[in-house]
Amino acid sequence: MNFDPNIGQYLIKAFAEGCASHAYIVAGEAKRLPRLLAECAVVTMCPNHTDDDCVCCRKVQSGKHQDVITLPVDPDKTRLTVTDIAYLVDESAKRPVDNSEARVFLLNAADSVAGVGSELWQNKLLKTLEEPLTGIYIFIGVTDAEGLLPTVRSRCQILRQHRQTERQVRDLLVARGYDAKYSEMAAAMAGGSAETAEQLFADDVVFDCYALAADIATQMTSTKNALRFASDILSKRDHIGDVLGFLTVLMRESIVYRLAPQLCLLPSMADTVRAICELYTLNAAEGCVELLNQAKKRLDNGGNVTVVVDRLLSNILEMRYRCRKS
Ligand SMILES: [Zn+2]
Numbered sequence: 001m002n003f004d005p006n007i008g009q010y011l012i013k014a015f016a017e018g019c020a021s022h023a024y025i026v027a028g029e030a031k032r033l034p035r036l037l038a039e040c041a042v043v044t045m046c047p048n049h050t051d052d053d054c055v056c057c058r059k060v061q062s063g064k065h066q067d068v069i070t071l072p073v074d075p076d077k078t079r080l081t082v083t084d085i086a087y088l089v090d091e092s093a094k095r096p097v098d099n100s101e102a103r104v105f106l107l108n109a110a111d112s113v114a115g116v117g118s119e120l121w122q123n124k125l126l127k128t129l130e131e132p133l134t135g136i137y138i139f140i141g142v143t144d145a146e147g148l149l150p151t152v153r154s155r156c157q158i159l160r161q162h163r164q165t166e167r168q169v170r171d172l173l174v175a176r177g178y179d180a181k182y183s184e185m186a187a188a189m190a191g192g193s194a195e196t197a198e199q200l201f202a203d204d205v206v207f208d209c210y211a212l213a214a215d216i217a218t219q220m221t222s223t224k225n226a227l228r229f230a231s232d233i234l235s236k237r238d239h240i241g242d243v244l245g246f247l248t249v250l251m252r253e254s255i256v257y258r259l260a261p262q263l264c265l266l267p268s269m270a271d272t273v274r275a276i277c278e279l280y281t282l283n284a285a286e287g288c289v290e291l292l293n294q295a296k297k298r299l300d301n302g303g304n305v306t307v308v309v310d311r312l313l314s315n316i317l318e319m320r321y322r323c324r325k326s
Pocket of ligand 1: 056
């Protein structure tokens, strides 16, 4: 197992030095959280682990270790409830059963820090966090540690997934044989995770989406061709997030290009970025980033895709005209 430097490797040291905490918040990308939580369980259950074929570690990794309890209890549910925490409270009073000295609770709370009921489970968990029992370790996986209640945060230590710079990710992809320009795009989209960036190469459509985003940023000049771009976006229905995501990257890049060009992430797209600078003032580009964030939020909340896309494109055009150089 390759341990994250900030999580698995950090915990190995903490256990070796006898200063491991009883409760951690593990902050990372949603896709990566199950793996990061598994790392925590492996290290806690097998802190002196040396042998790659170790029975204990294999049990933990395959989800069969009886002292590693994953919540929500129902694997089909994504939101934690007070019932899950009640289960944790009961189980944490029990002795380890599987030839071990610890019991580990892995809480995947990625979808549980906001919305209805999110405070209930956290409040129920507080008492356990305040009165730690020997041999009980709790790991709360989240994408946004700041979304948790301050009372929960203050009782846990926060471990954050290690991130590389976009340039390191790009270099790594190029070293693995990927095209340099695509590597740049993937790295800019993946927010410092080489693994996420590499996954983008699994589907060619993703790069078509990036090309479409570049066309929209440089060629959308009237409500008439906005209509065509709207239908192009809608034809990639399963990948609208990729189009809007890359459009955001491009708008940001055009801002960086003007303010701190040495920090640009997409040197091989410099022509595109310059064209965006011609069309959009700094204020307009900033406004567009905000419009894109709002559109993504509407889509996440189940907004009608056609309506959201149409409105977004006409708002972008309007923003461009409104912020024109005088
Ligand atoms: Zn082991």
